[in-house]
Amino acid sequence: xxxxxxxxxxxxxxxxxxxxxxxxxxxxxxxxxxxxxxxxxxxxxxxxxxxxxxxxxxxxxxxxxxxxxxxxxxxxxxxxxxxxxxxxxxxxxxxxxxxxxxxxxxxxxxxxxxxxxxxxxxxxxxxxxxxxxxxxxxxxxxxxxxxxxxxxxxxxxxxxxxxxxxxxxxxxxxxx
Numbered sequence: 001x002x003x004x005x006x007x008x009x010x011x012x013x014x015x016x017x018x019x020x021x022x023x024x025x026x027x028x029x030x031x032x033x034x035x036x037x038x039x040x041x042x043x044x045x046x047x048x049x050x051x052x053x054x055x056x057x058x059x060x061x062x063x064x065x066x067x068x069x070x071x072x073x074x075x076x077x078x079x080x081x082x083x084x085x086x087x088x089x090x091x092x093x094x095x096x097x098x099x100x101x102x103x104x105x106x107x108x109x110x111x112x113x114x115x116x117x118x119x120x121x122x123x124x125x126x127x128x129x130x131x132x133x134x135x136x137x138x139x140x141x142x143x144x145x146x147x148x149x150x151x152x153x154x155x156x157x158x159x160x161x162x163x164x165x166x167x168x169x170x171x172x173x174x175x176x
Contacts (some may be wrong), residue, residue, distance in 0.1 A: 002039055004124065006115040007134030008148060009168070015145035017120060018050055021138055026165025028052040028064060036072040040108050042102060044117025045081035050089075051116070055088050062108045078105065080120055098129050122150035126141075136164065 007021065008016045022102050023031060043051065054069040061069070078093040080141060082097055087093045094101050105113060115130060124130050133156060135148060157171035164170050 002109040002111055002113045003131045004102070004106060004115055004129055005073055005132045005134060006121040006124070006130050007132075007136065007170075008118070009118075009136040010055065010137050010148045011138055011140050011142045011145075013134055013141050013143065014147050014149075015142045016148050017145040020142045021140045023136075023168075024166035025064070026134070028068070029166055030164060032064065032068045032071055035068065035075065035114075037112065038075050038114050039111035040076035040078065040105070041114040041116055042059075042078045042080065042094075042120065044107070044120035045079065045084055046119075047117035048077070048079045048081070048084075048087070052088055066140050069104075077101075080123075098123060098127070102127075102129050116149040118148060125154050128149070128175075131157070131174065135171045135173070137169045139167050139173060 009021065010016055022028075043098050051072065053073045057066065059071065067078055073090060075090070075138065077087070077089045078101065080094045082095055084093060090123050106129070121130060155176035157176040158171065159174045160170075160172040161173075162170045
C-alpha cells in the first residue's frame with residue numbers, strides 16, 4: 001500500500017510561495033532525490049501549472065535543473081481539476097471522484113505518492129487520506145500568501161525532525 005505524503009517548503013510564518021523563496025543548492029539536490037524515489041504525485045491545478053515549467057528544457061539550466069526535470073517528467077502524475085481540459089505528458093486528469101481515485105492509487109501502488117498543493121492537501125486531509133506531512137521550515141518571513149494548511153490543522157504527532165541544508169528544518173508529522 002502506498003503512503004500519501006504532503007510536503008512543501010514553508011516560511012516561518014506558515015506560508016508557501018514558490019516565488020518568494022526557493023531551495024538552495026543542497027536542498028534542491030535533496031528534492032531531486034526525493035522526486036526520483038516517488039511512485040508518483042497527485043497535483044492540485046495551481047501547483048501543477050507552476051510545475052509545468054519543468055516540461056521543457058531551458059538553455060539556461062545547469063545539470064541539476066536538468067536532473068530535476070528528468071525526474072519530474074518520468075514520474076506519473078494525477079492532476080485534480082474541474083477546469084483543466086487536458087494535462088501534459090505522463091499525467092492523468094482527475095475531474096471527479098477524488099476520494100475513490102486516491103484510495104485506489106494507495107491500494108494499488110507501493111512507495112510514496114506526493115501530494116502537491118495546500119488546497120488539495122486540505123481535501124485529502126478531510127478525507128483522512130494523508131499519511132504524513134513534511135514541513136520544510138525555511139528561515140524567511142513572507143507576511144502573506146497561501147498557508148501550508150489551507151484549513152484547520154488536523155491533530156498531528158511529531159514523528160521526526162531533521163536539519164536539512166541551508167538552515168532548513170524538516171518537521172515530519174503523522175495524524176494523531
